[in-house]
Amino acid sequence: MKVTSIIEFVRDTYKTNEFIPLHAPAFNGNEKAYVTEAIDSTFVSSVGKFVDDFEQKVETYTGSAKAVATVNGSAALHTALYMADVKQGDLVITQALTFVATCNALYHMGAEPIFVDVSPVSLGLCPKAVRAFLSEHAEITETGCIHKSTGKRIKAVVPMHTFGHPVELDELVAVCLEWNLVLVEDAAESLGSFYKGKHTGTVGDFGAVSFNGNKIITTGGGGMVLCKTEELGVRTKHVTTTAKAPHPYEFFHDEPGFNYRMPNLNAALGCAQMEVIDTYLEQKRELANQYRHFFAGSELKFVIEPEYAKSNYWLNAIICSDVKLREHILKETNTVGVMTRPIWQLMHRLPMFENAICGDLIQSKFIEAHLINLPSTPVLRGC
Known part of the structure; x- marks a missing residue:
């Protein structure tokens, strides 16, 4: 397939010869009216009716027991890991094929990632690879799941639903139960994605959603912690709002908390x-x-949702037959203003994670070298 054919198809789809971004926000509803209402109320910061309303809407949509709004997706993931009792010096199993925010949350908690391979079907953490790593390198003791060669505690598993495609959650839940691990879903990219009828972020103990400007829906910046139970949700809300004890006028904070509140x-x-x-x-x-x-029928394979899932198709992607073809497509499309991009560099290649423990990353390395993201803004709204 010629690159010119791809460019022509994308331009014809979006009906423009102007620059085509990877994913742009859309504001065709009550956005201006509600923001103006918030301004007129003078409650523009962390107190106001829209925060409660937004949390309730997300709870209803996802089926989460409790949704807690945060200032961004990274704050949501940081909070979820904190609530999962991940502590300094702990190890957390995650994927090297992810956006850096997944691992930054661990870094700033003093925890360390263990990078395990992804599935070629979901592009997310592979439960078989996790089980194989644990069987070879871990053991269960009175203090929990321990990494044998370092003696450090493995506390949690953090899969990321890459481009909105759900990972095999039932299998990961089974592994976590067997090895006494907490499952925290990085659902930053997967609002609107469902695994066997369950919304992503609600199967694990906690989930973290992002509302950045390039996501399915946006709050400009913003995130949400999805909690498995109401009780966990109440405590999560308390922790994210500086752990301030309720009182008409006194300031008393009963534990170290975060100022992660989403503005109204x-x-x-x-x-x-x-x-x-x-x-x-x-x-x-x-x-x-x-x-x-x-x-x-071409040499370019379009990435589709797994059979067990309904994906939001946040970012569309193709797998190229070889690396040279990928580089050619990236160069030619971006030169003419059709934005495409490679997937993220694997996390263990970054300087701050170069000493991390790694499993076999064969699939991750292949996808890193062959995948391209395509313009993915919805097009039936006048784009």
């Missing part, structure tokens, strides 16, 4: 976006189908 202005935007999320998801699925048909 951002939540107002989120409330409006939640009203149209189903429309966006329909549009993105239609776009993915168009890509799938276009690339069918």
Whole structure:
């Protein structure tokens, strides 16, 4: 397939000769009205009705027992790991094929990642690879799951639902139960994605969602912790709001907490976006189908949702037959203003994680060298 054909297809799909971004936000509903209402109320910071409304909307949509809004997705993941009792010196199993925010949260907690391979089906953490790593390198003791060669505690498993495609959660839950580990889902990219009918971020003990400007819906910046139980949710909310004890006027904080509260202005935007999320998801699925048909029969393999899942198709992707072809496509498309991008560099290649413990990363390395993301903004809304 010629690169010019790809460029022509994307431009025809978006009906423009101007620059086409990878994923742009859309504001076609009540965004301006709700943000103006928040401004008029003078409650523009961490107190206001839109924060509560937004949390409730996300709870209802995802089926989470409790959703706690945060200032961004990284704060949500940091909080989720804190609530999972990950401590300084602990080891946490995750994937090297992820956005750096996944590992930054661990770094700033004083925890260390163990990088395990991903599945070629989901592009996310492979439960077989996790089980194999644990069977070879870990043991269960009175103090928990211990990494045999370092003596450090392995506390949690953090899969990331890459580009919105859910990982094999039942299998990961089984591994975590067997090895006494906490499952924390990095669902930053997967709002609107479902695993066997369950929303991502709600199967593990905690989930973390992002509302960055390039996500399915946006609050400008923002995140959400999805909690397995109401009790965990109440404590999570307490921790994210400086752990301040309720009182009409006194300031008393009963434990170290985070000032991770989402501003009311951002939540107002989120409330409006939640009203149209189903429309966006329909549009993105239609776009993915168009890509799938276009690339069918070519040397470029379009990444589809796993059979067990319904993905939000946050970022569409293709797997190239060889590295040279990938580089050629990236160069030619970006030169003419059609934004494409490679996947992230594997985390163990970054200087701050170069000494991390790694399993076999064969699939991760292949995907890193062959994958391209394509423009993924919904197109049936006048793009």
